[in-house]
Structure formats: C-alpha cells, structure tokens
Amino acid sequence: MTASSVKKKITGTLTCIAAGVLIVAVALYLVLPILALFFRITPDLFLASLADPEVKAALSLSLVTSVISLAIVILVGTPFAYIHCRNQYPGKMLVDTIIDLPLVLPPAVAGMALLVLYGRAGLVGKYANIFGISIAFTTLAVIMAQIFVASPFYLRQxxxxxxxxxxxxxxxxxxxxxxxxxxxxxxxxxxTASGLVSGAVMTFGRALGEFGATIMFAGNLPGVTQTMPLAVYVNLAGDFNVGLTISILLVLISFTIMIAIRFLAKTEVSHA
Amino acid sequence: MLEAVIKKQLRDFSLDLSFSVNDGSIFVLMGENGAGKTTVLNCIAGLMGPDAGSIRFNSSVVFDAGIGINIPVEERRIGFVFQRSAVFPHMTVGENIAFGLRARRKPTVFIKERVGHWLKAMHIEDLVDVKAGNLSGGQKQRVALARALAIEPALLMLDEPFTGLDAENIRLVKELTRTFVTSMKIPCLIVTHRVIDCRDVGDNACIICRGKKEWEGKPENLPGCSCRNDYV
Known part of the structure; x- marks a missing residue:
C-alpha cells in the first residue's frame, strides 16, 4: 500500500466521522429539549395532570378555536387563492406581499395591531362597542389572532x-x-387536494401553537381565551407539572401533524 | 362548416388568418413553434378573444367583433383535445367521458348510455372504472377523444394529438378521428407539425408562419421538407 493511498483512506475516514458528528449534533440539538420534557415528568403525574380542569379547558379551547380558524381559512382562503392566481389585477404584487406579511411579523406585533384596530378604543372596535359587541379579550379574538398568524401557511401552499x-x-x-x-x-x-390538506395541517399546527398575538389581543382568561400555549406560560409560575403535561400534549400533536404531512405528500395524485 | 377570420395582435407579430373547413372534412394547421397555431384554436374555442374578425359554425355566429358577439366558451359546443390529452387523472375513464354531459345536466340514463357508446367506439370498455391517471398515452388520447365527442360537438379540434404516441396508437387515433368526423359530419381542425401526419389524416392543409398563411392546399401537394427540418 502506497503512502498516498493510506493518506486517501485516512482522509476518507475522517470525512465520514465529521459528517456523522455534524448530523448527530444537529439532530440532538433539536431533539434533546423535547426528550427532556418527557423525562421531567412521571407517567403517573402526567395522567394526573391530564385530569386537571385547567388542562382540559385549555385543551378543548385550543382544539375548538384552531378547528374554527382552520375551517374559516379553508373556506375563504381556497377560493381567494384561486381567484388571485387566475387573474391579473392592479395591486396583485402588493396582495402577494401582504399575504406573506404575518410570516415575518412578530406575533406580539400582530396582536398589538389587532388590538389597536378591534380593541374597545380601536378604530373599528369603538363602533362595535357602541352596539355592545366587544371583540378583544373574547374567544372570537383568539380565533381572529389565529387566523391572522396561521393563514399564510395555507394561502402560500x-x-x-x-x-x-x-x-x-x-x-x-x-x-x-x-x-x-x-x-x-x-x-x-x-x-390539488392532497397539497391543500398538507397546507391545512400546517395551518392547524400554527394556530394551535399561537401565543404572542393571542396573549396581546385576547388575553389570558381560563376557559375563555387561555389556550394551551398560554396555559404553559402561566403554569411556569404555577403548577409546573400542568405546564409540562400541556407541553407534552402539544409535542404529541405537532409530531402527529408532521407525520400526517409526510404521509399526505407520498399519496399525491399523479397528474396525467 | 367552420368559417373563421381571426385577427389578433400577439407579442411579436400579428395573427391574421382566414380559412374555412367543411362538415366531415379535416383541416390541418401546420407551422413552426410559436407561429400562432394554438392561438388560433384558443380563439375558436373562446378561450381567447380575437381583436377583430368573425367565427361561425354553419349559420350560427359564435364571435363577431363587428357586431359585438362573443359566445362564452362553455356554450360553444367544441370538442377540444389539448396537447398531452389532459384527461382528468383523478376521475375514472367513465367519469371523464361523462364530464361534459354532466356539466350540461343531461339525464343520468342518457349519460350512461352515451358513455357506454363511446367506450365501445374507442375500444376501451374494459377501462371504464380505471383511474385515468393510470392509463398509457394512447389510452388517454382515446379517452380524451371520446370525452370531446360525447358532447356532440359542432366542431372537433385536436392540438398535436399524435405527440408522444407509438406508431400503433397514432394509426388508431387517426383512424378513429377520421371515422367520427365523417359519421358525425362535423368540421375538424388538427394542429400538427409532422408532414406525415398531415398527409395521412388531412383533407386540406395550411402552413402558417408568424401569424400569416404561407401556403394552403391539399396535403399531398404540401411543399417538401427540403428547407424545413421540423416538418419532417
């Protein structure tokens, strides 16, 4: 074996090791915090917290509001996206940009903006208030915040x-x-159904995880506007196990969503 | 009979063409890529509006810029087979053929009878419940032809119908097209760029170049392929 071939072999092995380390490091960085959630709590405590009325209320509120948000996004967003794509109209580029805006806008700013418009003293909110309709700090506000923040995922798709x-x-x-x-x-x-469904699943996931805009615009009233991410935040200073339980639930839901998207991507209809 | 006078400004040149096709006769439109062939079909179908001119089937006017008539595409009753057939891949062969009849709200019994008729005519009876996305190129083309003819069109138009088919399917599609154009007594317009297809299937032909008619006559007299490799 010549010196150069030995050198080649060593370089090859080192490259392999470096690549392996890189992959493992990235994977661990992402997965370790998630695993830590599961190791921090015992199954008994997890199950006990599941029965906690606060957890149940947050879970059902989150699921109900996210489903409603998703339904609105699909019913309005699908024809909107189609009309938008198939027609040339003045300001189309602008609309294109506006659709993506919530993706880069900090959610807290989105919440602030919604509050300034629909709050009791807001531009629209004060007129709604005259008719006895309050929008901010209600379940409706939770849904509005979710739609605002999550709709781009569906619309883009x-x-x-x-x-x-x-x-x-x-x-x-x-x-x-x-x-x-x-x-x-x-x-x-x-x-386009399978692609639309995977966009819808992403939107649902984003709506379910909505925190910043919700806490600004809808507040944190248990059973009314306290969704799962808000309950996690509150319980940081309260019942830590409740916070952990809700976090784990959210991880499980997110994981299911990712698997659903993978599965849907594979079953796409082949076009003629 | 189809009579068309089409004037339309395109990006690089203006389309200015007039021709007529008799009932039961096949007219082949030839020309280089970008010569305006597909635009002609789209104008006749009502998918695009000409700037000026008129289009009429027998005595009925579907477009006339002068008197402001422009019948919408879904009411023109044109059997239009697009390039690569465009069968609906998510529907079965039967549903594809029934599509136009359902859109026209024909009675279910009638639709079933017509679908059965066309499946038989195109020799695809055994494929009735197969999803169209799973068909071969030749089968798709026959489904597309059946779907177009099932609406009993006043005109049949085929855009590059032989592209991507094997010799046997090309022969079959030509034969079927000829058979039904003759038996239904409708004018037929075919866009192709191959001289051999033009000679096999056409009664009359015309070559267009940058939107203008360069030659018109019988396919057997088509100018040779000496200078135009792409017609071979």
Missing part, C-alpha cells in the same frame, strides 16, 4: 398548487361546458 396546475385541465373542462365554479369544485380542488 394553495397559491403555489394553483400556479403549478396545468391549465389544460381547466380549459378542457370549460370547453366541455363546465362553469368556472364547476371547474373549481370538480377539477381544480380534487387535483
């Missing part, structure tokens, strides 16, 4: 799916006599 869809499908359907609404319902939505 829907936009890119509609942009990528071969126009021949829609044009064929039109020549066959279908109205634009029928084309949308029978051709466009089914052909």
């Amino acid at each position: 829907a936009k890119s799916l509609f942009d990528q869809l071969d126009p021949a499908y829609e044009l064929t359907a039109r020549t066959l006599g279908a109205s634009p609404a029928r084309v949308f319902a029978h051709v466009v939505v089914p052909l």
Whole structure:
C-alpha cells in the first residue's frame, strides 16, 4: 500500500466521522429539549395532570378555536387563492406581499395591531362597542389572532398548487361546458387536494401553537381565551407539572401533524 | 362548416388568418413553434378573444367583433383535445367521458348510455372504472377523444394529438378521428407539425408562419421538407 493511498483512506475516514458528528449534533440539538420534557415528568403525574380542569379547558379551547380558524381559512382562503392566481389585477404584487406579511411579523406585533384596530378604543372596535359587541379579550379574538398568524401557511401552499396546475385541465373542462365554479369544485380542488390538506395541517399546527398575538389581543382568561400555549406560560409560575403535561400534549400533536404531512405528500395524485 | 377570420395582435407579430373547413372534412394547421397555431384554436374555442374578425359554425355566429358577439366558451359546443390529452387523472375513464354531459345536466340514463357508446367506439370498455391517471398515452388520447365527442360537438379540434404516441396508437387515433368526423359530419381542425401526419389524416392543409398563411392546399401537394427540418 502506497503512502498516498493510506493518506486517501485516512482522509476518507475522517470525512465520514465529521459528517456523522455534524448530523448527530444537529439532530440532538433539536431533539434533546423535547426528550427532556418527557423525562421531567412521571407517567403517573402526567395522567394526573391530564385530569386537571385547567388542562382540559385549555385543551378543548385550543382544539375548538384552531378547528374554527382552520375551517374559516379553508373556506375563504381556497377560493381567494384561486381567484388571485387566475387573474391579473392592479395591486396583485402588493396582495402577494401582504399575504406573506404575518410570516415575518412578530406575533406580539400582530396582536398589538389587532388590538389597536378591534380593541374597545380601536378604530373599528369603538363602533362595535357602541352596539355592545366587544371583540378583544373574547374567544372570537383568539380565533381572529389565529387566523391572522396561521393563514399564510395555507394561502402560500394553495397559491403555489394553483400556479403549478396545468391549465389544460381547466380549459378542457370549460370547453366541455363546465362553469368556472364547476371547474373549481370538480377539477381544480380534487387535483390539488392532497397539497391543500398538507397546507391545512400546517395551518392547524400554527394556530394551535399561537401565543404572542393571542396573549396581546385576547388575553389570558381560563376557559375563555387561555389556550394551551398560554396555559404553559402561566403554569411556569404555577403548577409546573400542568405546564409540562400541556407541553407534552402539544409535542404529541405537532409530531402527529408532521407525520400526517409526510404521509399526505407520498399519496399525491399523479397528474396525467 | 367552420368559417373563421381571426385577427389578433400577439407579442411579436400579428395573427391574421382566414380559412374555412367543411362538415366531415379535416383541416390541418401546420407551422413552426410559436407561429400562432394554438392561438388560433384558443380563439375558436373562446378561450381567447380575437381583436377583430368573425367565427361561425354553419349559420350560427359564435364571435363577431363587428357586431359585438362573443359566445362564452362553455356554450360553444367544441370538442377540444389539448396537447398531452389532459384527461382528468383523478376521475375514472367513465367519469371523464361523462364530464361534459354532466356539466350540461343531461339525464343520468342518457349519460350512461352515451358513455357506454363511446367506450365501445374507442375500444376501451374494459377501462371504464380505471383511474385515468393510470392509463398509457394512447389510452388517454382515446379517452380524451371520446370525452370531446360525447358532447356532440359542432366542431372537433385536436392540438398535436399524435405527440408522444407509438406508431400503433397514432394509426388508431387517426383512424378513429377520421371515422367520427365523417359519421358525425362535423368540421375538424388538427394542429400538427409532422408532414406525415398531415398527409395521412388531412383533407386540406395550411402552413402558417408568424401569424400569416404561407401556403394552403391539399396535403399531398404540401411543399417538401427540403428547407424545413421540423416538418419532417
């Protein structure tokens, strides 16, 4: 064996080791804090905390509000994204940017902005208040904050799916006599369904984890506006086990969401 | 009979074309990529509006810039087979063929009968419940043809219908197209860039170049392929 081939072999081994260390380091950095959550609590304590009315209230509030937010985002967002993609109109670029804005905006700022508009003394809120309608610090505010922060995940996905869809499908359907609404319902939505569902799952996950905008705009009233992430925060200074239990629940839900997306990505319809 | 006079300003040149196609006759539109062939089909289908001109099927006017008539695409009753067939991959073969009839709210019994008829006519009866996304290229093209013809169109248009098919399927699609254009007595417009397809299937042909008619006549007299490799 020559000296140069030995040197090559050593370099190869070192590269392998370095690559392995890098992968393990990144994976551990992400997974260790999550694992720590599970090791910090015993199964008995976890189950006991699950029965805590505060946990139950936060869990059901979070699930109900996130489902409502998701339903609104899908019902309004799908036709919106389609109309937006298929038409040229003045200010389209601007609308494109506005859609993405909540992604980069700090959630606390989003909450502040919602409060300034819909709060008791807000631009819109003060007129609503005249009719005895209060928006801020209600469950409605929780939903509004979630929609504001989470909708871009769905809208972006829907936009890119509609942009990528071969126009021949829609044009064929039109020549066959279908109205634009029928084309949308029978051709466009089914052909993009799996992608839309994965966008919806991401949106649901983001809505479920919403914290900053909610605490600013909806407050922290147990059973009314105290969602799971808020309950985690409150229990940092309260019952630590309750905080841990809710955190673990959120981890489990997030994990399920990620698996669901992976699964959906694999079952995408093959286009002709 | 189809009579079309189409004028439309495109990005690099203006389309200015007039031609007519008799019932039961196949007219082949040839030309280089970007010559305006697909735009002509889109204008006739109503997917694009010409700037000027008129389009009529037999006596009915579907477009006339002069008197402001522009019948919407879904009411023109045109069987339009797009490039790569565009069968709906999420639907079965049967649902694909039924699509236009359902959109036109025909009775269920009637739709079932028509679908059965076209499955048989296209020799795809055994594929009725197969998802169209799983078909071969030749099968897709036959489904697309059946779907287009099922609405009993006043005109059949095929955009590059032979691309990507093997020899046997090209022969079959040509034969089926000829059969139904003759039996249904409708005009047919085919866009292709291959001389051999034009000669096999066309009754009349025309070559367009940058939106203008360069040549029109019988396919057997088509100018040779000496200078234009892409017509071979």
